[in-house]
Amino acid sequence: MSAREISRLVVPRRGQSVWLISLSAGAMAFLAVFALALSVTSAQLARTWSAALAQTATVRLAAPPEEMEAQTAIVLEVLRTTPGIESAHVMVPDEQAALLEAWLGPDLPLDALPLPRLIEITETSEGPDRQGLRLRLAAEAPGAVFDDHTRWRRPLAEAAGRLRSFALVSLGLIGGVTAAIIVLAASAALASNGQVIRVLRLVGARDRFIARAFVRQISLRAGLGALVGTALGMGALAALPQAGGGVHLLSGLGFAGAGWLLPLVIPPLAMVLAWAASLTTAFQVLRGVT
Amino acid sequence: MIVFEDVSHDYGGGPLFRDVSARLEKGSFHFLTGPSGAGKSTFLKLCYGELLPSAGKISLMNKDVNTLSRDALAEIRQRIGVVHQDCQFLDHLSVEQNVALPLSATGRPVAESDVSDLLEWVGLAKRADALPPTLSGGERQRAALARAIIAAPNVLLADEPTGNLDWDMSQRLMSLMIELNKMGTAVLVATHDLQLIRFAKSQINARVLRISRRKLQVAGADL
Ligand SMILES: Nc1ncnc2c1ncn2[C@@H]1O[C@H](COP(=O)(O)OP(=O)(O)OP(=O)(O)O)[C@@H](O)[C@H]1O
Numbered sequence: 484m485s486a487r488e489i490s491r492l493v494v495p496r497r498g499q500s501v502w503l504i505s506l507s508a509g510a511m512a513f514l515a516v517f518a519l520a521l522s523v524t525s526a527q528l529a530r531t532w533s534a535a536l537a538q539t540a541t542v543r544l545a546a547p548p549e550e551m552e553a554q555t556a557i558v559l560e561v562l563r564t565t566p567g568i569e570s571a572h573v574m575v576p577d578e579q580a581a582l583l584e585a586w587l588g589p590d591l592p593l594d595a596l597p598l599p600r601l602i603e604i605t606e607t608s609e610g611p612d613r614q615g616l617r618l619r620l621a622a623e624a625p626g627a628v629f630d631d632h633t634r635w636r637r638p639l640a641e642a643a644g645r646l647r648s649f650a651l652v653s654l655g656l657i658g659g660v661t662a663a664i665i666v667l668a669a670s671a672a673l674a675s676n677g678q679v680i681r682v683l684r685l686v687g688a689r690d691r692f693i694a695r696a697f698v699r700q701i702s703l704r705a706g707l708g709a710l711v712g713t714a715l716g717m718g719a720l721a722a723l724p725q726a727g728g729g730v731h732l733l734s735g736l737g738f739a740g741a742g743w744l745l746p747l748v749i750p751p752l753a754m755v756l757a758w759a760a761s762l763t764t765a766f767q768v769l770r771g772v773t
Numbered sequence: 774m775i776v777f778e779d780v781s782h783d784y785g786g787g788p789l790f791r792d793v794s795a796r797l798e799k800g801s802f803h804f805l806t807g808p809s810g811a812g813k814s815t816f817l818k819l820c821y822g823e824l825l826p827s828a829g830k831i832s833l834m835n836k837d838v839n840t841l842s843r844d845a846l847a848e849i850r851q852r853i854g855v856v857h858q859d860c861q862f863l864d865h866l867s868v869e870q871n872v873a874l875p876l877s878a879t880g881r882p883v884a885e886s887d888v889s890d891l892l893e894w895v896g897l898a899k900r901a902d903a904l905p906p907t908l909s910g911g912e913r914q915r916a917a918l919a920r921a922i923i924a925a926p927n928v929l930l931a932d933e934p935t936g937n938l939d940w941d942m943s944q945r946l947m948s949l950m951i952e953l954n955k956m957g958t959a960v961l962v963a964t965h966d967l968q969l970i971r972f973a974k975s976q977i978n979a980r981v982l983r984i985s986r987r988k989l990q991v992a993g994a995d996l
Pocket residue numbers: 784789807808809810811812813814815816858
C-alpha cells in the first residue's frame with residue numbers, strides 16, 4: 484500500500500460533515516450558475532443599450548420601397564445643412580438587426596418585416612434645433628421622423644449595469660459563504676477524528692500528510708457536489724421557456740453558444756476554493772494539537 | 774539516543790518526578806518499573822515528545838525537544854516505535870493496514886511480505902483483515918507491537934506491552950524485542966511483570982530502572 488493510497492484511506496468516510504460539504508457545495512454551485520447567467524446577460528444588455536445611447540438620435544424613415552432611396556437622399560441633405568449635426572449615417576440591415584436583437588431576440592426573420600430605414604445622427608455638443616429640424620423634415624420628407632427617444636433607454640442601460648454589479652456581488656457572496664461552510668466542515672471533520680490524528684502523529688506522519696488526507700476528501704466532496712449543482716443549474720437555465728418577444732432579460736437569461744462553457748468553471752473553482760479553505764483550516768487546527 | 778538531564782514533570786498537581794537524568798544508548802535494553810501512578814507512562818511520553826518536560830532538558834536523537842519544529846519531531850518519531858498502554862488504531866482500517874501505517878503514512882515503501890511475516894510472528898496472521906475494534910486486548914497489544922517495529926526503529930518504547938497476554942505469548946513478544954535489541958535497537962519497556970524481566974535478563978544485559986518517591990533509580994541486582 485503506497486503513501487498515495489493510504490492517504491486516501493486514513494480519514495474515515497463518514498460523518499455529517501461529508502454531507503454538509505457536498506450538499507452546500509451543490510446548492511452554492513446551483514446559485515452560482517444563475518448569478519453567472521445574470522451577470523453575462525445583463526452585461527450584454529448594458530452593452531447594447533449603451534451603444535444605442537451613444538447615437539444620441541435617429542431619423543426613422545418610412546416610405547414605399549421605390550421612393551426609399553430618393554427620400555433617404557433628401558433627409559441626408561437636410562441633415563447635412565442643419566447646424567448642430569456632426570454626421571449622419573444610414574444603418575445597414577445588419578446593424579439594425581443587432582439593435583433589435585436586445586429586444587426581440589436573435590431569431591426574428593427581419594427580412595419579412597417592413598422595417599423603416601434608420602439614419603443615425605451624431606450631434607455636436609450643442610445639438611440641433613430639434614423643433615426646427617422636425618418641421619424641415621416634415622416639409623421635405625414626409626415619411627421621416629426625427630426621434631431622440633433613445634434617451635429613455637438611459638435608465639434601462641443603467642439598470643442593466645446595476646444588475647450586473649448585483650450578479651457579481653452575488654457571485655462573491657456565494658464564494659464567501661462556500662468558503663465559510665468549508666472552514667466549519669473542515670474544523671468539524673478534524674475535531675471528530677482526534678484518534679486518527681493521534682495515531683498518525685504517533686507513527687511520525689507530518690502535518691502535511693495529515694492535512695492532505697483531510698483536504699483531499701473535503702475538496703473532492705465539494706467538487707462533486709458543485710458538479711451536480713452546476714449540472715442542475717444549467718439544466719434549469721436551458722429549460723427556461725424562451726418567449727418569442729417581450730422582456731428579453733427574462734426569456735433570454737442564460738448563455739449563448741460557447742457561453743455555455745462558462746459555468747463549467749464552477750466545479751473546479753469550488754474544488755480549488757474548498758482545497759484552499761480546508762488546507763488553511765487543517766494546518767491551523769493541527770498546529771493546536773500536540 | 775534519548776538523554777534526560779535533570780528532568781522534572783508536573784501535570785499541575787505537584788511534580789511527578791524530579792531531577793531525573795538518564796541515557797538510553799544505542800543497543801541498550803531498559804525496563805522501567807514502579808508502582809501504578811508513579812509516572813512510567815509519563816516518562817515514556819517524554820521519550821517521544823508527546824509531553825515536554827516541565828523543567829530540565831530532554832534530547833531525542835541529539836536534538837532538544839523544546840526547540841524541535843513539528844516536522845522535525847515527526848521525523849524523529851519515524852525512528853521511534855511506540856506501544857501505547859491504550860493501543861490506538863485507525864479503527865476503519867484493517868490490522869494489516871494499521872501495522873503498515875508507519876511506513877505508508879511517511880512515504881516509505883511497504884513490503885507486503887514484511888508485514889505478513891511480522892503478523893505471523895505476533896500470532897495475528899489470521900486476523901490480518903480484521904478491524905481493530907474486533908480484536909481482544911491481547912491481540913491489540915500484539916498488533917501495536919507489530920506496528921511499532923515494522924519500520925525497524927532506532928528506539929522501541931513499550932508501555933506494558935504484555936499486560937493482557939498469557940506467559941507463552943509474553944515470552945514470544947519479549948524474544949522479538951530481544952532480537953530487535955541485538956540488532957542495535959534501544960529498547961525501553963515499562964512493566965510490572967517481574968517474571969518477564971527475569972526472562973529477559975537471562976538472555977541479555979538489561980538494566981532495570983525504577984520510579985519511586987519521585988526519583989528514578991537503578992534497581993538492585995536482585996531482580
Ligand atoms: N494528562 C494528565 N493530566 C493530569 N494528570 C495526569 C495525566 N496523565 C497522567 N496523570 C497522572 O500522573 C500520574 C502518573 O501517571 P502515569 O500514567 O505516568 O502512571 P503509570 O506509572 O504509567 O501508572 P500505571 O502503572 O497505572 O500505568 C498519575 O497519578 C496520573 O493520574
